[in-house]
Amino acid sequence: MRLRLEARPEPSRAMLWLSPLLAALLAAAGGGVVFALLGYDPWAALGMLFLAPLSSLDGLTELGLKATPLLLCALGIAIGVRANVWNIGAEGQLTMGAIAGGGVALAFGGAGHWWVLPLMLLAGVAGGAAWGALPALLRTRFNAHEILTTLMLNYVAIQILGWLVHGPWIDPEGFNFPQTRMFEADALLPVLVEGSRLHAGFLLALLAVPLGWLLLARTVTGFRLRTVGQAPAAARYAGFSASGAVWFSLVLSGALAGLAGVSEAAGPVGQLQPSMSPGYGFAAIIVAFLGRLNPVGILFASLLMALLYLGGEQLQVSMQLPLAATGTIQGMLLFFLLATDVFIDQRLVLAEARHA
């Protein structure tokens, strides 16, 4: 007798939502093993990673702060994946959003115009959308696959940012540090909780959740996108445009990532630096899958991932654990998730030996 996978007649709804929890537990257990192997007390480390950040108001606002870019990027990625469009370029689109919004801040900030901040946000959205439109053009016009082009454009965007902050946009009074001058007050997002760093971008991200849900579940556009992703031949038969889906999802996810980028620049960072994101654009891929490609699920998944970021920083400060440890746990999280997801459509059965 041995175990065998068998297709379920209907996908298990319980397993659909149980799987991320199971994966999180397994990843935590895996993290504990890693900590122990590195010679740290696994219980103390896990406690610091998952519980400590939640025990103070400060921690909670920081959680919202870190969840903001993750949520925005993941929503866009998820809408793309539902249309079978794989945007691995959120990191680059985020960077371009920060550059475009930051450019506006550097050009017009400081004079007290009310329109500076709205213009920055618009520029950020446009910058990200343009960086998403490029692979959409390459895919629809030249058939170049978006996984590779969006990924390559990440490196390009980061080099553009590097060139700007090392060269043309460098702070003249900054002792040659590769960064721009700090943005003026009129170019910064308002803070939501006094004394914290949580800014209005969090509200924009929260607003995007119901809108994303509405788009996917209740609109004709969303139905078309899902059909293109789920069954391309059926979409062709129905007359739903595949290149339309590519354009829509890449531009939309680029715009959301661009918003995340400008929110970082006009929020906690307050200037442009050589790197505007500790890998939010990549972690958002995990968030999208963890949230079941469903906007509501993604909200919770982004909070969990933010916790992992926060806890990782705490571990680095108080236990001198390398930040890479959280990267490892992130990777394990996605792995375990993909493994447990197998049991949504399949189940284990005991198989009799062949030719009994």
Added chain:
Amino acid sequence: MLDGFALLALLVATLRAATPLLLAGFGELVAERAGVLNLGVEGMMLVGAATGFIATAATGNPLLGLLAAALAGAAMALLFGLLTLTLRANQVACGLALTIFGIGLSALIGLPWQGTPITGLATVLWPGLDAASPLVQQFMLLDPVLWLALAAPLLVSAFLYRSRPGLVLRAVGESHDVAHALGYSVLRVRYAAVLFGGAMSGLGGAYLSLVYTPMWTENMVAGRGWIALALVVFSAWKPGWLALGALLFGFVTIAQFHAGALGLDISPHLLTMLPYLATVLVLVLISRDATRLKLNAPAALGKPFTATG
């Protein structure tokens, strides 16, 4: 101006820059010809680079380092195989997971070894050659792994087109259902191909940390895994074209270092973009003819296999 010797130096440098791409690219080519799309090349290269470096630093023997890197790459590929072949999970998502995991894991295990000096791979000096001569020094830069990488196109071609296991591998990549119906073990063939791909990626990564740089820094593969993947598409799954593509990219990588020497005053950031932009360009040029791609791509590429019955 470039004289003959400088040209030779440029050629040697190009070959060295192309070696990791050749190794990882041919590993992925074989995996894809068997019908498996493993987007985790970058992650496998990174883990290979870190493991190879650590093993070399710990044992002092770069050959052991290479062996460890190949095994580590294969171990990563095994993980991928378990998920995509045995559990039939989505290959694209699993490949991304493998890369994200590999970035974190390599950074974690490599951290204590950052800045450690190692002795790289030595070339055996042929008797009678003068080690002080600049020409011989150039020759000594051509190490055994590089020769292996240069032989890869021939070896892989011979395997794919002249051997029976190669025929079976191509058949499995063409249609797993037919191969299964004829009695071939699709999973066994695919596991072998994926593990080979992982080992080659590991070697490619180790070449970077043991020979090319030689040192370990976080995320040092810097997108070469993705470029290798793009090159496989560029080659239309043909060994000759893959070799050509890898050499071309080796040259582009080297050209950025020589731009300064040619008197061009361009920001290093803009030069660093070159290989990535070139990749996009190459993808655009090669993918334009959709029919050609469809005709050459292994028909079962990326599709999960379920044995019926």
Added chain:
Amino acid sequence: MPQGATPLMHGQVLPPRLALTGIVKRYGAMLANDAVTLSVAPGEIHALLGENGAGKSTLMKIVYGVVAPDAGTIAWEGRPVAIPDPNAARALGIGMVFQHFSLFETLTVAENIALGLGTRQPLAALTAEIRRVAAQYGLAVEPGRHVHHLSVGERQRVEILRCLLQRPRLLILDEPTSVLTPQEAEGLFAMLRRLAEEGCSILYISHKLEEIRALCTAATVLRAGQVVARCDPRIETAESLAEMMIGGGLARTSRPPARWTGPPCLVVDGLTLAADEPFGTTLREVALELRAGEILGIAGVAGNGQKELLAALAGERRAPGARILLQGRPIGVLGPAERRDRGLHFIPEERLGRGAVAEYSLAENALLTRLNPTTAPRGLLDLRAVNALAARLITRFGVRCAGPAAQGRSLSGGNMQKFIVGREIDAGPRVLLAAHPTWGVDIGAALAIRQALLDLAAAGAGVLVVSEDLDELLEIADRIAVLSGGRLSPPVPVSQTSVEAIGLLMGGAEGVAHAVAA
């Protein structure tokens, strides 16, 4: 004397070549084979007869080692054997020609045969061997050619050659004539008879009754996984065989006595379209005229441009140079949704993945071709209206399912097809295109679908049916045209043509258009 045993001249009894006893195979709740017992004598051409889903293919996969039985025994020439995989089957001397060919498109004929043989013979020697056997049995095939260049008939020859090179003692053929013209089928039968004379047993799977009566010397009839009859088909009639197969009288569609045909509702002229897929067919100067109230049948062997023609008519592909008129108005530049809005609907060949989405509920599947101001006012889905539509389709067309929320993949092929056909008919089309509308569905559903098409035409719509099943076209169509090599022959009334004449056209016989009107 045990069944299937053959007396030799000197009185000795030879054991059956293959004897299956009590074979059981269960897939989930479905019993595909229920205690099947079957025996094939040496040199016998034995028919395995049954409807779609009766368990024929499962049983043959068990014999060929592709599927493991849950219970039962297999005896080969009197000895009990286990057949764990196809290699073991081949080692015993069993060869199989699959219904959907098991060939690798991008490999050569010789490479394909090498893979099927499992020998270590060098390709050069194998090529010579292929030529020799091909000549011996009159199977013209060039070993160096790539399979994707071959016609369907040639591919079948490659499959058969691959089996013959192993000197099989039992050859299994699964619906081999479904891809052949009537003339090609005659050639195949001659070859099979010769093989049988040489002592090779043949297991012939089919649901085509006339063909079995002409070829086979014994028959086992399966229904719902069980053996329901054994007979000598030569002394049975097609009706009696059909009764055994479906367990009751053969129902027929009722056809309105006199057919009214109106003005042309779909006119196509000068439709030339290059293949968009590597192994596709180019359409050349296709012209047709479909009249309101008629059913126009398009016959032809698969791969002769059927997919391309339907894609061009439905709007999935645009043919800029062609003139396509729907009720007098040009629609050539419109896409599928716009053509649908103007009354042109399409039932595609593939059900799950094209006509419907496996992972969608029936309600969402109904929406696929029925997005309109009722179901989606102002771009927002009205879920209540969508559910009501799905519920109406389910009741009106007798779709057996758990309701509008049931997933597409939970339906049987026949019920899914009834839902898709119903969805398009319910929309009230002026023109309906249907590709292989009854392919792979059970007889009951096929009957219902054919009747629905006849009723739609009777109500004044123009119906164009593309099918490889000539019998079906002869039953429901008013006129038949043949697609061959991307060219469409002029249509002729069904009453003025014959199977032979259509067969000649299917084979691509040029300049024999006049023969159709024989």
